[in-house]
Amino acid sequence: MDLTAATRSLSSAVSAAARLLTARSGLLLRAGKNGLTVGGSDSERTVRLTGDAMVHTDGEVIVPAGPLAETLRMLEDDLVRLVVEGSRLAVRVEGGRYALPLLSRELHLPDLPPKVSEVDGHALVTALRTVAGTAAKDDALPMFTGVRVQSFSRELRLTASDRYRMAVATLPLRSEGEPIDALVPAGLLAETAKQARGVVGLHGDKTRFGLSWAGVTVTTAVLDAGFLSEKLIESSTVDTTVEVGADALAAAVRRVGVYADDRRVLTLEVGDSHVRLASSKQDTGEAEETLKAEVSGGRTSPSFQARYLLDALQGFAGERVRLEIQPGMRACVIRAVEPGEVKLTYYVMPMLAR
């Protein structure tokens, strides 16, 4: 293998591939008449990126991902040459040679499952930022580590929960196709939310789920772990409705949260035309803050963990939100008063006040 490529775009492709794979082990580089393919595969994922390169000699190598990504990221030259020299892949620029050992392992890059539909990348990224972040990083039940991806005739629905809160986002599909219903590892979707752009293809078959955009394809095995549903958390006993600016409420939660107890719990006291956040802690003192709000229905005043409320409100930055409060230990439902293309519904479980 022998090729010359633009350093920045090669570096981006190699870094993107390394971040999309769970293990930063071997990365496959394949040079041919279609340019360069960078890919990797581990027990659950396959990632493949294509890029431009001036290929002098076709070939295929597997090299350690970490040092290759790090070297390319730090190079200042516009062009870089990758050339096999004996048992090394040499990364060459004027005055510099960085030589990586060739790994002899087998690396198979399975094809992407068939495309079933498409979504707008910006809408997908907006939805995933909140939904993927709501799944548990680590949980004994795999159901809480995944995002349920469901496609309906004109709509994609994304659902995740860590048992204490649940996020549900819907966004329009750009075309109708075979329905998807898959539980996809949240970590991969969180990384996708950092990279995807343009039009994003949705791919799937019985055991795999895939995404494709701008020269990148990602495939993962789906989790076989039951399916999250709003029915787990939904109920219809809303007796108090509060409308307030999401950013103002979040800022108040942050300030009053400094005085919250060890469980980081604060209370949302609902008044006639305001809400009052309050917290107190033995050593630190106490705090309260009052915000104007449109209140209707009852005056049910739940307590929440500050962090959960902040995570929820982040998904509504810049928007006015409606909090639908239920009595007892039932979830508070948060929605935008004027939702856009991506419709987000966030459920936060209340805590017992002390």
Next chain:
Amino acid sequence: MDLTAATRSLSSAVSAAARLLTARSGLLLRAGKNGLTVGGSDSERTVRLTGDAMVHTDGEVIVPAGPLAETLRMLEDDLVRLVVEGSRLAVRVEGGRYALPLLSRELHLPDLPPKVSEVDGHALVTALRTVAGTAAKDDALPMFTGVRVQSFSRELRLTASDRYRMAVATLPLRSEGEPIDALVPAGLLAETAKQARGVVGLHGDKTRFGLSWAGVTVTTAVLDAGFLSEKLIESSTVDTTVEVGADALAAAVRRVGVYADDRRVLTLEVGDSHVRLASSKQDTGEAEETLKAEVSGGRTSPSFQARYLLDALQGFAGERVRLEIQPGMRACVIRAVEPGEVKLTYYVMPMLAR
């Protein structure tokens, strides 16, 4: 106590005081006809800041530093009121009240030792950034955790070492005064380097060292732990001199360092009109990079730990440096080819190449 102050400037003063103290325990607030004093004191340090405030009622309180600093930092209102209410200091803004418990502890703020001279804050900060960072964070010998501060008739000298490298910086004194020779805890000086500005006063007596600038005074007990001296490391067997750009050399060290062995050691091979950095590691491969350089004398080619070389070169950012290389296990001396107001000399001990 009852006062109104500009939120931003009060927040700056409280945060600065908290960062300059080792323990973030109690902070004293004193309101009187001279405005507001914020201060703290622990076993080794005393910090005092003065600021403007509209004082409604004189008084003095001690409150927990952490939550006060955090609350002030997050407030969006231009003005804030601090008022004692029973056993609380209430921080009040429109719609918000954050109430801190009053600590009943005694807090004495000793006076600053007498001023002996002054330096330009910018020059002091430049020098301290490198010198204070060269001291050990933690060492069984206190000598290696301090910065030796010496004043001569027209010059201030700062010296620190962690045994593997030593930094010596000199800068002009703005006035002659009693000579100082004190070993000052490096942590305090590193924090000073983030805050000091304008003209900085140097203060000292037999057991204490102090600094003052723009309404801030800091006093610390000096370390009684022997004195660092260039004589510990200096020798005069330089046989090889290399001139090269500090930034270009640092960038090359970073790239080639990716391929360094577990000790993170790389070799500086000296040629006729270049230097060649080289490293290799069993699993990762090997790298070399060649830089143009002006070489005179011999061709002694030492090996260094990448991190030590990077720390050294950071102090010469944007400058051309001269490396004076000695044979054997003697320190390499690094100086700017054209030093400015702050003259920095950096000694790096070589490592055995494998």
